[in-house]
Amino acid sequence: MTRIALIAHDETKPELIEFARTHETQLQEYDLIATGTTGKRLLEGTDLEVERKESGPLGGDLMIGAEVAAGELDGIVFLRDPLRAQPHEPDISALLRICDVHDTAIATNLASASFLIEGLAE
Numbered sequence: 001m002t003r004i005a006l007i008a009h010d011e012t013k014p015e016l017i018e019f020a021r022t023h024e025t026q027l028q029e030y031d032l033i034a035t036g037t038t039g040k041r042l043l044e045g046t047d048l049e050v051e052r053k054e055s056g057p058l059g060g061d062l063m064i065g066a067e068v069a070a071g072e073l074d075g076i077v078f079l080r081d082p083l084r085a086q087p088h089e090p091d092i093s094a095l096l097r098i099c100d101v102h103d104t105a106i107a108t109n110l111a112s113a114s115f116l117i118e119g120l121a122e
């Protein structure tokens with residue numbers, strides 16, 4: 001089954017929840033994982049089943065990166081906050097890097113997220 005991760009920083013979480021609601025039918029076809037707080041918000045705001053990892057600043061990004069390294073993930077939607085620095089920036093960079101190493105699809109804004117979700121359906 002196609003497995004994808006959903007991640008958003010605090011300021012972009014509302015956009016991700018809205019995106020997940022809009023694409024809920026499609027997302028139900030996927031095995032979903034998320035960082036801790038994003039996952040909690042998805043469980044509260046949608047009817048999707050989501051496996052929650054640790055919160056991003058506590059290692060959640062790295063846990064998702066480990067799945068990329070193990071070849072277990074097909075794609076990631078990661079709505080980063082482009083306007084605020086994050087304390088765990090090294091973890092975020094590591095996740096982006098490991099996606100490039102393994103050529104794993106990662107969408108970091110809503111426009112590309114739509115392409116990713118629809119592309120993985122094909």
Ligand SMILES: O=C(CO)COP(=O)(O)O
Nearest residue numbers: 035036037038055056057
């Ligand atoms: O910080 C994050 C990604 O870098 C997201 O973590 P949370 O979903 O736990 O807020």
